[in-house]
Amino acid sequence: MNPFRTFRIDYVFFFSFAGFVAVLITIMMIVSYRFSAAEQADSTSMYQQAVLQQLNKQLTDHMSAVEQTSLAVSINSPLVNYVTMNGDYYARKTARDELNRDYLAPMLNSSRSMFSFQIYMNDPLQVDPNANIQYLPLASASRESWYPAVDKSDFVWIGQREVGSPQGKQQVISFIRKITTLDGVNRGILIINVRVKFLQQILTEDNSSASRLLLDSGGRMIMHTRIAPPPGEINAILERVDGDTGQAHQVLAAAGSLPEKSMLTVWSRTSPGSWMLVELTPWKDITSGSVRLAWTMAVVGAAAILLSLFFTMFLSRNFTRPIRKLVQLMQAFNPEKRGQPLPTEYRNEFGSLFSGYRKLTERIETLYQSLEQQYKAQREAEIKALQAMINPHFLYNTLDQLNWMALEAGQEKISQVLELMGQMFRIGLSGGESMITLQEELLHVDCFLKIQQFKWGEELEWHIDCPEELRHLMIPKLTLQPFVENAVMHGFHGRRQGRIHLICMEEDRGIRIWIRDDGIGLREDWKTRKRHPTGGYGIRNVKERIQVYFGPPFGVSLRNRTDAPGSEAEIYWPKVNQPRDQKGGGIHVDHRYRG
């Protein structure tokens, strides 16, 4: 079903245009969302990588400072001396006080990253678990969870744990190094604690809302800001790690997982064996800008759709208004009634349409009028013919009776006249046919003239000049007799003699007959003079009949002769063969011959 052929044009136009705009805006929304989300993730991760690298560098600096300090302290002679010292309590106390006062305490006081020292050694003089510098028995080290890691290597970083301090329990990460004398004997363990808060400050310096993880080379979490993903998720993150810096969009859904699953993870490390910083940003946060953009576009798009709806409405209204007007006019069209006037202000295609329609209706109206006139004339002619048919029958019978009466009375001449009249009536009636053969029409004229000859004698001459092949063609009956009668009654009025010449001639389209006399000719005012109640009726009748039946160029003309005195009637009608339709009695003429 083609909507363009089914529904109202303005509806189709309106809805298809609105739909098109809606689809266009939706596509733009989706594309811009997709594009900007990707762009956003890209730029975010680029930025984060740069930040992470920077942070990594800072952290590495701090860490390596701690490592260097640890090395320096562990090989420093006051420390080694103290750790290896035996014997006198006072000497050892003094050594420790000096070590603290002159070396370790200033180091702690001057460093912001190093928070406290823990030194595991044989026989510490006294154990203060809340001091900045703690001396602890070596024997207790093996109970610590980090001990196996240290035992295997000489130094190691360990992740977040709690230590006592002058400020209570504090979260720290620690660098642990064995104190080994030059002879290779392990004399103790030095631990430098770095406060987690301090590292967190570095990691959150930029007020980032993302959560960051610090993982050691083995993928163990050293510390974190904000949220700590469970180990399963850290493994998932590590699986995606490729190269020293990079990014991935992943869904973290391990057991004990975070509320936010879809994350952008960005990582950075200085070398494959170094610590790695990972930043987790909820995907939602990254795309929030794009979502907002898409919504903005949706709102703007809705406004645009609304606007375009009005615009489309306006367009379709204006385009379909003339069409609807035309349709309305066509439905209301009635040739008998003058309808509403057509709009004339259109100059475009609609203008042509309207003017075309106007011409059409005008022509239809003219056609109607002419048809009506024709119909009226035909009706009148038929009525007259019917009236004319009643008298002849009655007359015909009366004539027959008169003929008998004349024969009985021995009036030979009257009987002959009556017989001729009878013959004329017979032809005049001719079964109600309106067309008769030219042969019969000529006979009719001949009878009339013969009757006139009784009055005129040999002084009335006539000559009929008609080729044999024309005689079977048809002619409206009683066409010729009125002209002959006119010639005898008016042309020869007041004269002793007269001649009538009747000539038939075949032409391409019809037959032409001239009826010429040598009488007085037509009066000057024959066209305008008031007709005699009976006279002139015959000629007018013939004229009208030929007019009604055939129309121009066929017809009758009457004029004075130019070559000789007298008048000449010319009758021209189309060639009609034997009547084809016996029943209707109508005249069937090839319509080609009509005007």
Add this chain to the structure above:
Amino acid sequence: MRKSWHRLAAGAAAVLSLSLILSACSGVKKEEGGSADSGNGKSITLRIMWWGSQARHDATLKALDLYSEKHPGITFEPEYQSFDGYQDKLSTQSAGKNTPDIFQMDAAWFNDWASSGRLEDLSSIPTDKIDKVLLETGTYQSKLYAMPLGNNAWGMVYNKTMMDSLGIQPPKTWDEFFAMARDLKPRLAKDQYLTRDLTADGASYMSYQLSMGKGFSMSKDGKFHYDEATWKDWMNQWAELRKEQLVTPPDVTVSDKGQDAQMDLLIQEKILLRGAHAAEFGGTDALKPGVMALTTQPRATQASGWLKASMYWSVSPNSQYKEEAKEFIDWFVNSEEAGEILGTSRGIPVNKSVADALQPKFTDVDKSSLGLINEVSKDGAAFDPGPGNKGGWANFTKEYDNITQSIMFGKISIDEGWNQIVKLSQSLE
């Protein structure tokens, strides 16, 4: 006709697409604005450092929280510890131009710090309700550099519960004191003593010399005032007690760490009394509630205690937020809400109206502190802030500790020790 229609359509299409592009652009712009606007309403972190006991830490932290709550945008980065090593830490930080914005100052070092331009002028803080005498101690060249925080007095804290059960009173005189150390020992457990060995305790010796009418052993005139006879007498008394094992042995003595739950000998009930400041009493009491009491230092011909400002707030001249720091100090000393939280954690409040408002709410602990201050104020000396660290005094103090400890551990004789001290004093300017 046709042409104009085409132009119209093209125009409409252009307007439509232009509006779409514009809207897209404005959307992006809005987004950028949104991401940039991640809230930067003036956020300040003030570093603040003090020494004290856990009770003081708790009260101070609570006060800081209240202040942050009342002043959005201001947060604190507190550093706190015991008195041991505090001065070293502060000095080191100062050398690194890294002192906290606000830090606690002691009368003993005030002159050094004020004279070397390491303190910010606090004269703009309103002080009309604050004790003029105390203010004077924080003033250098008529500018206020250290805001006193409380009234304090040097006296003695003792285990009242134990003494009551033993049917004794704390000693009133030094003679009683030494006699009690002897007499009481048999009634105590093997590792329990009346007092620890005060051989290496400079403050106690200062009290002793003061009570003997010989004045402060160190004074702000920067001169050496140790009295040989008094000093040797003091050292001999302790040597005898040590020898007879009537005071703590040296290794126990040096392990004492005041106000530490595990390492304070008084709290461990290894000893029954020790010298103390009135303002510390809250912290001591918190470690063993209701057991301890305050009294004056033993006297001889004169009283041996003294009155002083407990401590001060000073502001670093390198601070980025000096005005905010001063505002905080103003609130700390002059507002009743701060006074209510802090109580007597830094002694009796210096602001008279705050102290008066606090009076009805005083606990027994507060009343004890106030009692000692009142008692000492009868005939106690005014505190002499001493010579500070200038002119070799820093080294003298350090070496003095070493020498007295050597005596205590029996490494050198008392006479040898005195000779070393005198020799040391000659290097003073």
